[in-house]
Structure formats: C-alpha cells, structure tokens
Amino acid sequence: MTKAKPAHKRILLKLSGEALMGDDAFGINRATIERIVAEIAEVTRMGVEVAVVIGGGNIFRGVAGGSAGMDRATADYMGMLATVMNALALADAMDKAGLTARVMSAIGIEQVVEPYVRPKALQYLEEGKVVVFAAGTGNPFFTTDTAAALRGAEIGAALVLKATKVDGVYTADPKKDPKATRYARLSFDEAMAQNLGIMDATAFALCRDQKLPIKVFSIFKPGALKAVVMGADEGTLVHV
Numbered sequence: 001m002t003k004a005k006p007a008h009k010r011i012l013l014k015l016s017g018e019a020l021m022g023d024d025a026f027g028i029n030r031a032t033i034e035r036i037v038a039e040i041a042e043v044t045r046m047g048v049e050v051a052v053v054i055g056g057g058n059i060f061r062g063v064a065g066g067s068a069g070m071d072r073a074t075a076d077y078m079g080m081l082a083t084v085m086n087a088l089a090l091a092d093a094m095d096k097a098g099l100t101a102r103v104m105s106a107i108g109i110e111q112v113v114e115p116y117v118r119p120k121a122l123q124y125l126e127e128g129k130v131v132v133f134a135a136g137t138g139n140p141f142f143t144t145d146t147a148a149a150l151r152g153a154e155i156g157a158a159l160v161l162k163a164t165k166v167d168g169v170y171t172a173d174p175k176k177d178p179k180a181t182r183y184a185r186l187s188f189d190e191a192m193a194q195n196l197g198i199m200d201a202t203a204f205a206l207c208r209d210q211k212l213p214i215k216v217f218s219i220f221k222p223g224a225l226k227a228v229v230m231g232a233d234e235g236t237l238v239h240v
Helices: 030-044 072-096 118-126 144-154 188-193 201-209 224-229
Strands: 010-015 049-054 101-105 130-134 159-164 185-187 214-218 236-239
Touching: 010 030, 010 144, 030 049, 030 072, 030 224, 049 072, 049 118, 049 144, 072 101, 072 130, 101 118, 118 130, 144 159, 144 201, 159 224, 185 188, 188 201, 188 236, 214 224
Parallel strands: 010 049, 010 159, 049 130, 101 130, 159 214, 185 236
Antiparallel strands: 214 236
C-alpha cells in the first residue's frame, strides 16, 4: 500500500506572535511553541518544504503602552525586533525537535541572524531546512501579513497558511452565532465583497495578484497542519 503524498510541496506558514503565548498574557509559552514545532516537524518529515513568517505581538504588546504617541516608524521597527526574538525561539525549539532551522532577517543584524537572501532561502528549503523569516518586510508601515504574502510569492510557495485561533472563515462569529457555518472555499473577490478581513488589504491584494491561494486554519487544532498539506477539507481556502 502506497502512502498518500502531500498535496503541496512548499508552503509558507504565517504565525502570529500571539500564537506563541498559549494562555499567557504575553511572552512565549514553552509548551505551546513545542506543540506548534511538533506539527511543523510532522509535515517536514513528509517531504513538505516549510517556510515561516512570524509576528511579534506577544512581545510588543508588553511594551505597546510605552509606544503610545511614538513615531509610527520607530514603533514598527520595535515590532520587527520582537519578531526576531520570536524567530530565534522558534528556531531553537525546532533544533531541539530534530529539525534544522535557519532564521533570515529583513533587517541587518548579522551577529544574531543571517540576512534574507532569496537564493539562499531557496537553497535551504530544497535541502529540507525550515526557514524562519524575521523582521517582516524590513520596512515600517507594512504588516507581517504582507511579509507572508511577499515571501510566499518570492519562494514560489504553493499556499500561504494563515494560522489563527479559529478553524477557518465563518459566515458570522461562531462564538456569538450558533448558526454560523464555515466556508470551505471562497474566491478573493467574494472575501473582499464581504469584507471578511482575512489579511490586511496589502497582503490580500498581493496574494490575489500573484494567484497565491490562502488557507485559513487553526494552529491550535491537533493535526490541522498535516490535514491542510494533505489537501483535506480543513479550514477555508481563499483562491482566485
């Protein structure tokens, strides 16, 4: 009996900083990061090439009060540095789980992590290493959602996976409306017309223009990441 093959060879996983908090108020919850890494390890061992874009909300929200009234660009650079901290923690957890991870930063801090160079990132992916992209796009005024769309397009990912707390996009808030149903598939135009807020407008437009599908799924649901890469009916697919 032959094993089923993954539906996607190369994916870009977008993780929010908040996903690393678990039930904590801020920071990194070790058990949570280890569980997320275990899910990533499972799909990489199936031969799927995985790149990750990580946010910084779990760290930056702890200093966000102090950034009130601050210059927007300065605050954004602080957020970028928070993503580097998360990327280092994620890579360390991956190494301990037997994966080989490489952190690549969009801003230059060579003593800590290597700079983002597209050919090098592609080489790492082809070698089976997990590449963690830090510091967003390297520019203020752009979110890590936009970084995920940009890096996904640059590396030729088959799919951008938007990891959230809910298992897809619903017709209404499932916590408030028991009749809310999950969309299995949506077109980019349908999602925009209904103002579903899946990603910020810049990221969403980039994915649409590059015909790069987005899958919204729950990172907290055990086995969901594997189900997505196997092509199962998991989460919500947004496509052209």
